[in-house]
Amino acid sequence: MDLRLSDRELAFRDRLRAWLADVLPTLPPPPDRDDWPARRRYDTAWQRLLFEAGYAGVDWPAEHGGLGASPTEQLIFLEETARARAPYVGANFVGLLHAGPTLIVEGTDEQRARHLPRILRGEEVWCQGFSEPDAGSDLASLRTGAVRDGDHYVVNGRKVWTSHAEVADYCELLVRTDPGAPRHQGITWLILPMDTPGVQVRPLRTVVGSSEFSELVLDDVRVPVANRVGAENDGWRVAMVTFSFERGTAFIGDVIESRNILAELAAVARATPGRDGGTLWDDAALRRDAGRLAAEVTGLWALIQKNVSEASAGMIPVQGASVFKLRFTENRQRIADLAAHVLGRAALAMGDPAGGRVVEDRVNTLSFTIAAGTSQIQKNILAERALGLPKEPRWT
Amino acid sequence: MDLTMSADQRDLRAGLRDYLQGTWTPDRLRAAAETPALDRGDWSGLAGLGVFGLTVPEAAGGMGLGLVDAAIVFEELGRALVPGPLVATFLAAGPVPGADDGGAVVTSLDLRDPVLVAEHLDSATHVVAVGDDGLHLWPAEALVAEPAPAPLDPLTPVSRVKTPPVAGERIGSAADAAGWRLRGAVLTSALQVGVAQGALDLAVRYAGERTQFGRVIGSFQAVKHLLADSLVRVDLARAAVWAAALTVDDPEAGDPGEAASAAKVLADDAASQGGRCCVQVHGGMGFTWEVLAHLYLKRAWLQETCFGQADEHARHLAEAL
Ligand SMILES: Cc1cc2nc3c(=O)[nH]c(=O)nc-3n(C[C@H](O)[C@H](O)[C@H](O)COP(=O)(O)OP(=O)(O)OC[C@H]3O[C@@H](n4cnc5c(N)ncnc54)[C@H](O)[C@@H]3O)c2cc1C
Numbered sequence: 001m002d003l004r005l006s007d008r009e010l011a012f013r014d015r016l017r018a019w020l021a022d023v024l025p026t027l028p029p030p031p032d033r034d035d036w037p038a039r040r041r042y043d044t045a046w047q048r049l050l051f052e053a054g055y056a057g058v059d060w061p062a063e064h065g066g067l068g069a070s071p072t073e074q075l076i077f078l079e080e081t082a083r084a085r086a087p088y089v090g091a092n093f094v095g096l097l098h099a100g101p102t103l104i105v106e107g108t109d110e111q112r113a114r115h116l117p118r119i120l121r122g123e124e125v126w127c128q129g130f131s132e133p134d135a136g137s138d139l140a141s142l143r144t145g146a147v148r149d150g151d152h153y154v155v156n157g158r159k160v161w162t163s164h165a166e167v168a169d170y171c172e173l174l175v176r177t178d179p180g181a182p183r184h185q186g187i188t189w190l191i192l193p194m195d196t197p198g199v200q201v202r203p204l205r206t207v208v209g210s211s212e213f214s215e216l217v218l219d220d221v222r223v224p225v226a227n228r229v230g231a232e233n234d235g236w237r238v239a240m241v242t243f244s245f246e247r248g249t250a251f252i253g254d255v256i257e258s259r260n261i262l263a264e265l266a267a268v269a270r271a272t273p274g275r276d277g278g279t280l281w282d283d284a285a286l287r288r289d290a291g292r293l294a295a296e297v298t299g300l301w302a303l304i305q306k307n308v309s310e311a312s313a314g315m316i317p318v319q320g321a322s323v324f325k326l327r328f329t330e331n332r333q334r335i336a337d338l339a340a341h342v343l344g345r346a347a348l349a350m351g352d353p354a355g356g357r358v359v360e361d362r363v364n365t366l367s368f369t370i371a372a373g374t375s376q377i378q379k380n381i382l383a384e385r386a387l388g389l390p391k392e393p394r395w396t
Numbered sequence: 397m398d399l400t401m402s403a404d405q406r407d408l409r410a411g412l413r414d415y416l417q418g419t420w421t422p423d424r425l426r427a428a429a430e431t432p433a434l435d436r437g438d439w440s441g442l443a444g445l446g447v448f449g450l451t452v453p454e455a456a457g458g459m460g461l462g463l464v465d466a467a468i469v470f471e472e473l474g475r476a477l478v479p480g481p482l483v484a485t486f487l488a489a490g491p492v493p494g495a496d497d498g499g500a501v502v503t504s505l506d507l508r509d510p511v512l513v514a515e516h517l518d519s520a521t522h523v524v525a526v527g528d529d530g531l532h533l534w535p536a537e538a539l540v541a542e543p544a545p546a547p548l549d550p551l552t553p554v555s556r557v558k559t560p561p562v563a564g565e566r567i568g569s570a571a572d573a574a575g576w577r578l579r580g581a582v583l584t585s586a587l588q589v590g591v592a593q594g595a596l597d598l599a600v601r602y603a604g605e606r607t608q609f610g611r612v613i614g615s616f617q618a619v620k621h622l623l624a625d626s627l628v629r630v631d632l633a634r635a636a637v638w639a640a641a642l643t644v645d646d647p648e649a650g651d652p653g654e655a656a657s658a659a660k661v662l663a664d665d666a667a668s669q670g671g672r673c674c675v676q677v678h679g680g681m682g683f684t685w686e687v688l689a690h691l692y693l694k695r696a697w698l699q700e701t702c703f704g705q706a707d708e709h710a711r712h713l714a715e716a717l
Contacts, residue, residue, distance in 0.1 A: 001398055001399055001400070001401070001402070001405070001464050001638060001642060002397065002398055002642060002646070002649075003397055003399075003639065003642045003643065003646065003649035003650070004397060004646070004648075004649065005397055009397075072397050262717055263717050265717075266714065266717035284711065287710070287711045287714035287715075288707050288710045288711055288714070289710075290710075290713075290714045290717060291657075291661070291709070291710030291711050291712065291713035291714035291717075292661055292706070292710045292713075294658070294710075294713040294714065294716075294717060295636070295657065295658040295661035295662055295709070295710060295713055296632070296658075296661075296662065298636060298639075298654065298655065298658035298713075299632045299633065299635060299636035299658055299659075299662045300632070301639075302399070302635035302636045302638065302639035303631065303632055303635040303636075305397060305399045305635070305639065306399040306400070306635045306638070308397070308399075309397065309398045309399040309400045310400055312398070313398075313400050315400075319631070320631070323627065323628045323631045323632065326624075326628050327628055327632055376617075376621070378624075379620065379621045379624035379625070380617070380620065380624075382624040382627055382628070383614075383620035383621070383623055383624045384620075386624075386627060387600050387620075387623055387624070387627060388600070388604070389600070389603060389604065389614040389615065389619075389620050389623070390604075390611075390612060390614055390615035392617070
């Protein structure tokens with residue numbers, strides 16, 4: 001075991017650092033949260049810059065236009081971009097982290113040729129239409145139906161919580177093609193062009209106050225059979241392939257952000273006068289709480305290194321991914337709480353120059369323990385798969 | 397960068413685990429809880445496996461391994477609830493003759509502690525006192541201390557030191573004392589990870605056997621989630637302990653003091669919460685002397701007080717923010 005980077009990895013890091021130092025100062029200021037067209041432009045322009053510099057699709061295999069980087073190089077990429085406060089993957093998330101990798105494994109040559117280069121160049125934005133009003137954690141109960149009509153499927157139903165739907169070109173859509181079959185065996189994975197007639201996007205307002213996700217209403221939407229990924233009724237398996245990409249590296253940059261927020265919290269506390277003279281930071285209990293959260297952040301980073309090492313050794317860190325997601329999300333929520341307590345009444349408005357970012361983070365991170373498998377579902381997974389306890393009741 | 401165990405490390409762990417399973421059976425632990433004096437045969441057995449001389453250079457008769465190898469070994473010792481002043485004897489291998497080969501049983505005191513309590517004093521041959529100015533060595537008989545009649549951890553006799561000893565033989569500088577505390581924190585954390593893992597294993601086994609309401613209790617989600625929480629704490633702490641051990645050996649990889657403090661905070665939490673979870677999952681059985689659950693929890697509570705309590709380490713981490 002060792003924590004050192006190889007010469008090759010150090011060279012990769014240094015090249016990336018130099019490039020980031022050159023390019024980041026040239027970026028325009030990030031757009032307003034609610035200006036979706038501008039957000040799309042900003043996120044895809046960043047993707048284009050990555051592409052031109054040879055950094056698009058770090059984790060994609062080279063034969064599909066990616067960088068084919070090793071797991072450690074992927075970690076370096078995510079760490080360095082987060083440290084340099086480069087733009088986040090944003091609207092490119094589903095295309096780069098879900099749909100693209102799924103097409104690489106499961107798509108036809110035609111589907112790959114059509115979508116992969118455009119995703120890498122930032123020309124195509126995707127969204128994920130999996131969840132439904134009645135199918136969340138229990139995703140396999142989804143009901144949006146697709147009926148074959150010649151060389152098309154006719155799709156009717158509803159999807160919810162579809163992030164980036166307002167600006168997406170395509171949607172990875174799970175539909176039920178055989179309502180009579182056992183739940184997991186009647187599902188199909190489709191590529192839905194968002195401009196198809198009958199697709200209606202209804203933005204939903206989130207607790208942050210902006211619209212991060214939407215409801216999709218699908219009314220007699222005709223999707224070519226050629227847009228099917230995998231076989232008909234084999235979509236559950238394909239979706240599991242999609243999820244296997246989701247549970248890897250999504251939050252690495254956020255751990256760095258956790259550390260940043262803690263450091264800012266300490267800086268604010270050191271500069272804020274206490275009621276009994278001195279500063280807030282003189283409070284040993286505050287320092288203890290901050291220190292405990294810092295210990296967790298350090299541990300989470302070690303866990304990332306362990307997961308990445310396992311991936312490098314060809315293992316799939318399933319247990320590590322659930323352990324990480326559970327602990328990271330809970331830790332970040334507690335950091336946001338502590339930061340808000342330090343700010344006190346300065347943490348009562350989102351736009352506030354002093355506390356605005358903390359307030360927004362505190363509200364936004366409520367979603368961390370819900371999205372991408374709730375904490376309760378993660379614990380079920382660990383109890384069953386890692387500890388071998390009996391399975392939860394579920395339909396067959 | 398590699399945080400997975402090598403084949404050699406897996407072999408090291410497997411060999412030790414086999415030995416400990418044969419030696420520290422549940423019945424043996426119950427017996428030791430009644431008569432906790434250390435068996436010098438066991439002590440030599442551990443020394444024979446290289447436990448104390450792991451990081452002593454090969455030229456000096458040790459195994460020349462790294463602190464992370466020691467962390468793997470100490471996790472196993474913690475998991476098996478092996479009694480004895482393991483960390484102090486390990487750290488004394490080198491400066492104290494006989495520590496590496498089982499000839500000496502070395503316990504230690506940290507002079508920073510407001511209350512001085514020595515572990516296993518009756519079985520010890522030497523005491524190392526860790527002061528800010530350096531390391532000092534006494535023969536164990538030189539310490540005037542009152543043995544406690546009912547130690548919290550039945551396998552760890554403790555004695556309250558009456559008069560703090562004056563001068564002993566100086567065996568290390570202030571820097572050596574700092575290194576002692578640093579490595580001691582990492583190894584105690586490794587023991588805690590082992591305690592946490594052992595408690596979890598025991599609780600998971602019981603949850604898979606005990607039936608109520610016509611189902612095994614491990615099928616109840618409330619129980620599953622208790623156990624999953626324990627697993628999360630153990631895995632996080634183990635990663636932190638490995639990273640800390642590597643950082644102590646290779647300070648270019650990070651800040652050794654911070655890495656060790658983070659490990660101790662997380663490992664104490666994993667062990668004490670894991671011990672509680674184990675008692676809880678056993679229900680009324682968990683409150684009996686017979687079931688081993690209490691031994692894990694009590695060892696965890698004991699080790700929380702060694703090499704800096706979690707709150708102290710947390711405040712140290714806060715200073716670095
Ligand atoms: C910000 C955000 C973005 C999202 N983006 C997308 C997207 O782009 N595309 C998409 O398809 N989906 C998206 N989702 C949906 C997300 O995957 C679901 O919200 C999630 O899977 C939970 O489903 P649900 O909301 O229906 O909650 P439910 O499944 O109804 O859960 C409600 C509560 O019950 C608990 N619960 C449910 N089942 C169990 C069980 N078996 N054991 C114990 N507890 C249980 C849950 O933990 C939760 O606390 C997004 C969600 C959020 C918050």
